[in-house]
Amino acid sequence: MRVIQKAKVNRKSRKLMGFYRSAYDFRPPFTVVLDAGVIAAAQARNLELKTALPELLGGRARLVVTRATVAELRKRGKAAKPCVAFAERLKYVSLGTPAHTSADAAVALVEHGNPQKLCVCTEDFELQKRLARMRGVPVVRLMWHGGREQLLVAPPLERKAADPEVAPRVELDAPPPAAAAPAAAPPSRVKQRRKGPKQPNPLSIRKKAKKQPGQGPTEQQAAEGTGTSRDAKRRRRRRSGGGASAAAAE
Helix, strand or coil: CHHHHHHHHHHHHHHHHHHHHHHHCCCCCEEEEECHHHHHHHHHCCCCHHHHHHHHHCCCEEEEECHHHHHHHHCCCHHHHHHHHHHHCCEECCCCCCCCCHHHHHHHHHCCCCCCCEEEEECCHHHHHHHHCCCCCCEEEEEEECCEEEEEECCCCCHHHHCCCCCCCCCCCCCCCCCCCCCCCCCCCCCCCCCCCCCCCCCCCCCCCCCCCCCCCCHHHHHHHHHHHHHHHHHHHHHHCCHHHHHHHC
């Protein structure tokens, strides 16, 4: 279980170092400045920094110290002799101004934009807070995580604003987004009138005029009626087969 937890921490730390590579042009071998507290803690817990740091950062690491760090370890007495011996075997990094403590020396090295591309490894919480206010400074801290003390890369404060995977990139002086047009109102449904049965033709239901008594048909109606009756008789005779006898009789 501890091996799995360590692998997750290392994977996350390497991802954060990928951010520093793309945003601040960090390249291996990474130069890591050690303070007095992390050297003493690593010696007390048998933590091999020369092996753990390259595995954590995902590339070769060069460990360095300041003269203020070695002087601070010597002040701790005989119990810190192994720590002093370890620090004296590392390379020294020079400071422009003298520093009284290893924390002040680490801050002086990375201020003003961290021009030397240095990483700082510390377990001092106050020093971590001071470094967290600076951009472009990877901080490796030794802390209690996952049931054990181990090294990890602290997430930078500027990552939320600079990493496109965390927050979308926003252009400066960009015009404000246009107000969204109001949504069109849905078309109102017109209730169709149901068609009922059609009304009958008023002429078809008109009552026939009754025939007045004593009024006979006119001469034209009588002539049309006579002709009509004769034609009807001829058609009936032709249908019944008596057309020849009817023609002869006429």
